[in-house]
Amino acid sequence: MDNSISLNKFISDTGYCSRREADNLITAGRVLLNNRPAVPGNRYKPGDTVEVDGSIMTAAKKDKRVYLVLNKPTGITTTTETHIKDNIISFMGYPKRIFPVGRLDKDSEGLIILTNDGDIINKILRATNNHEKEYIVRVNKPIDHAFVQQMSQGVPILDTRTLPCKVQMMGRQTFRITLTQGLNRQIRRMCEYLGFNVVGLQRVRIMNIRLDKLALGKWRYLSDAELSLLMENVADSNKEHSESKPAARGKKAASHPKEPVHPKSGDTPKGPKPVRYDKAAKTGSKEGKQQTSKASEKPWRRETAAQKSTPSRQGKDFRPEKNKGKKNDTSKNEKRTGAKGSFKNYRSKGR
Numbered sequence: 001m002d003n004s005i006s007l008n009k010f011i012s013d014t015g016y017c018s019r020r021e022a023d024n025l026i027t028a029g030r031v032l033l034n035n036r037p038a039v040p041g042n043r044y045k046p047g048d049t050v051e052v053d054g055s056i057m058t059a060a061k062k063d064k065r066v067y068l069v070l071n072k073p074t075g076i077t078t079t080t081e082t083h084i085k086d087n088i089i090s091f092m093g094y095p096k097r098i099f100p101v102g103r104l105d106k107d108s109e110g111l112i113i114l115t116n117d118g119d120i121i122n123k124i125l126r127a128t129n130n131h132e133k134e135y136i137v138r139v140n141k142p143i144d145h146a147f148v149q150q151m152s153q154g155v156p157i158l159d160t161r162t163l164p165c166k167v168q169m170m171g172r173q174t175f176r177i178t179l180t181q182g183l184n185r186q187i188r189r190m191c192e193y194l195g196f197n198v199v200g201l202q203r204v205r206i207m208n209i210r211l212d213k214l215a216l217g218k219w220r221y222l223s224d225a226e227l228s229l230l231m232e233n234v235a236d237s238n239k240e241h242s243e244s245k246p247a248a249r250g251k252k253a254a255s256h257p258k259e260p261v262h263p264k265s266g267d268t269p270k271g272p273k274p275v276r277y278d279k280a281a282k283t284g285s286k287e288g289k290q291q292t293s294k295a296s297e298k299p300w301r302r303e304t305a306a307q308k309s310t311p312s313r314q315g316k317d318f319r320p321e322k323n324k325g326k327k328n329d330t331s332k333n334e335k336r337t338g339a340k341g342s343f344k345n346y347r348s349k350g351r
Contacts, residue, residue, distance in 0.1 A: 003046065007033060010044035012118025014057045014096045018081070019118050025052060066096060066229055069212060070116045070219040078103040078112065088114070092219060101125065101206070102182060110135070110203030123234040124207070130180040131207050131233070138200035139191055142172045144300040150194055151177065157189040207233055
């Protein structure tokens with residue numbers, strides 16, 4: 001039985017960094033696997049030796065999993081780069097290596113999870129997993145039901161359209177929004193598109209984890225009940241991106257252009273292909289008349305007559321000009337002026 005795991009997962013499980021950061025370390029040549037430079041796709045087996053920047057990472061050094069919740073204040077940057085001023089790792093001052101689950105803008109405050117469990121981070125962050133994140137937002141001017149409806153239906157930002165979401169008005173300038181995706185500064189961009197500016201944004205929930213009464217700038221451990229339900233919620237989440245991309249929404253197979261239909265018939269005329277008249281011909285200009293030859297008009301007239309013919313005349317060459325002596329339903333005056341519903345009248349209306 002193969003009990004090996006991917007090298008990036010092993011490094012992530014040690015709590016050293018996330019899987020994505022581990023991939024970057026491997027690509028940069030900063031990881032050794034059994035004293036040889038590691039390459040993307042390498043796998044770790046029990047007994048292997050892994051070094052990152054000269055530090056040995058083995059299964060024996062794997063830290064106990066920790067799960068923390070922080071009420072992040074504004075002004076703190078969600079990054080593990082400790083050289084950046086006001087980074088979240090230095091602000092926390094936690095003794096073990098941890099990293100945040102996702103991001104929260106520097107200008108935003110509220111709930112953020114930090115952990116050394118790389119698996120749960122990947123499961124929560126996958127957009128296809130549809131995990132909910134809830135925010136309370138305050139904007140610079142009063143909102144109305146039209147604003148709520150537009151936000152909930154999706155807004156075009158960043159060359160895409162946001163997914164439908166839940167939006168609830170809480171006050172004249174405050175609303176609650178629940179998202180299942182995490183585009184860059186998504187809520188702020190959505191509001192800006194509708195002519196509003198965000199003056200306050202607080203995340204209050206990620207899945208079953210709620211901020212509740214946790215004071216601003218303070219952190220706590222997840223309770224056993226919270227962790228148990230969280231693990232249950234992400235148990236069926238995809239760990240990796242789907243290999244096959246979903247078909248683009250709104251795209252349909254190209255259809256062939258429909259043939260013109262006679263005004264009195266719901267069926268497409270049979271016989272020679274009808275002549276397509278350009279704009280000039282419809283307006284009755286000389287250019288349009290010159291482009292429309294007599295030969296090209298005959299098929300229309302034959303088809304028009306065939307469409308108008310009675311069941312007893314089907315299959316016969318019905319030509320009004322050769323049956324002047326016969327009684328027709330259409331009077332001479334109607335022929336000259338264009339009877340209601342006739343092709344001549346149809347053309348004169350520019351249809």
